[in-house]
Amino acid sequence: YELYEQFKDNKNPNFKVFLVTIYDALKEGLVTQQFIAKVREELGQLYPQTYEGSFVAGLGDVFTEESIINAISFGERAIIEFPKINAGNIMCLGVDPGFGSSKTALCLTESIKDQDTIIVRFTKEYSRPNPEEIASICFDFHRKYWNAWVIVDGANAGFVHELQIAFNERPDVDYTISPNSNFVIPINFNKDHKNMLSKLYLFLNKGYIAIPKEHENLITSFRTAKATEYSLDKQQTSFNDLLDACRLSLYGYRIK
Numbered sequence: 001y002e003l004y005e006q007f008k009d010n011k012n013p014n015f016k017v018f019l020v021t022i023y024d025a026l027k028e029g030l031v032t033q034q035f036i037a038k039v040r041e042e043l044g045q046l047y048p049q050t051y052e053g054s055f056v057a058g059l060g061d062v063f064t065e066e067s068i069i070n071a072i073s074f075g076e077r078a079i080i081e082f083p084k085i086n087a088g089n090i091m092c093l094g095v096d097p098g099f100g101s102s103k104t105a106l107c108l109t110e111s112i113k114d115q116d117t118i119i120v121r122f123t124k125e126y127s128r129p130n131p132e133e134i135a136s137i138c139f140d141f142h143r144k145y146w147n148a149w150v151i152v153d154g155a156n157a158g159f160v161h162e163l164q165i166a167f168n169e170r171p172d173v174d175y176t177i178s179p180n181s182n183f184v185i186p187i188n189f190n191k192d193h194k195n196m197l198s199k200l201y202l203f204l205n206k207g208y209i210a211i212p213k214e215h216e217n218l219i220t221s222f223r224t225a226k227a228t229e230y231s232l233d234k235q236q237t238s239f240n241d242l243l244d245a246c247r248l249s250l251y252g253y254r255i256k
Contacts, residue, residue, distance in 0.1 A: 199251060
């Protein structure tokens with residue numbers, strides 16, 4: 001696992017990582033779809049570790065493996081039907097600011113018009129970035145996709161102000177923020193975090209979320225998510241910053 005984490009980007013010329021999964025075996029005719037369905041049912045949450053080359057730190061208790069697999073399958077179908085982002089669709093960029101011991105995580109989702117479909121389009125974690133850099137990245141998304149709102153944890157007031165300045169929005173404390181006039185929407189994470197996890201759970205179980213398999217760290221965060229009464233246990237949840245960014249992103253769809 002440590003070697004995989006260190007070399008998985010394949011930038012080291014002396015070490016290369018190959019990820020071979022059961023789906024590669026399926027393409028080569030070595031196994032059948034019926035076999036995959038059989039072992040998936042038999043192994044349950046152990047299936048990704050055994051056949052998908054997935055390093056899962058633990059087994060979560062928030063989301064079912066079935067709902068996660070369905071979201072991945074939905075994601076693979078969705079990117080075939082909708083290979084490119086439609087700038088006319090509503091999008092939410094969830095931002096979980098770190099700037100300290102934790103990483104800063106971004107998750108962009110696109111709501112497909114007139115369909116119960118939300119596609120995860122972009123996920124990334126940034127180690128020790130400066131606020132100006134992240135604010136610039138967020139504004140670049142909005143400049144490219146003018147229907148993209150930024151849903152950010154409002155606890156970091158300095159970063160929220162940095163975002164508002166980048167978007168040419170007033171950073172005044174008493175200024176009323178509205179999605180009708182603002183694209184930067186701060187959320188009281190400490191107050192709403194349970195509702196956000198609950199909404200994420202609901203969206204996943206209802207089959208609204210499409211997660212292409214390329215977002216492997218986000219998928220791992222779903223698989224390892226542990227919580228007590230919808231309070232996420234961040235010590236036991238892998239890539240918890242990405243999960244926070246994802247639930248911020250999805251929470252944005254109640255606003256606009």
